[in-house]
Amino acid sequence: MDHDRSRDDDPDDQRRLDAILDASPELKSLTSHVRAFAVMMTELKGKQLEWWMSCVDADDQPALQSFVRGLRRDQDAVTAGLSMRWSSGVVEGHVNRIKMLKRQMFGRAKPDLSRKRILLSE
Secondary structure, three states: OOOOOOOOOOHHHHHHHHHHHHHOHHHHHHHHHHHHHHHHHHOOOHHHHHHHHHHHHHOOOHHHHHHHHHHHHOHHHHHHHOOOOOOOHHHHHHHHHHHHHHHHHOOOOOHHHHHHHHHHOO
16 A cells, blocks of 8 residues: 655655654554555545455554544445545535634624624635
């Protein structure tokens, strides 16, 4: 699962990173899994998700295994999200912003003032 590194990396930084990864097989394995997932995301290769999750399950990476359990809960949606060009990211960003504003205004303003603040915050 090893992937190419960026060509813009500083050679000294890369040597230090390689030394750290060589000293820790667990960290090297974790790095490989994370990089493989990043490639799946950026190159829209959602069909590889099951293979990636099987590789993580076979490895002793408790944090990633927990992540995989979460992915399996809605695997069809995750696979679609890793495969399709469409994204609800913009909508999710707006929802997150509105929730933050609602938390800030809770108990301080009537709904009409909260509405104005949300509409004017863009």
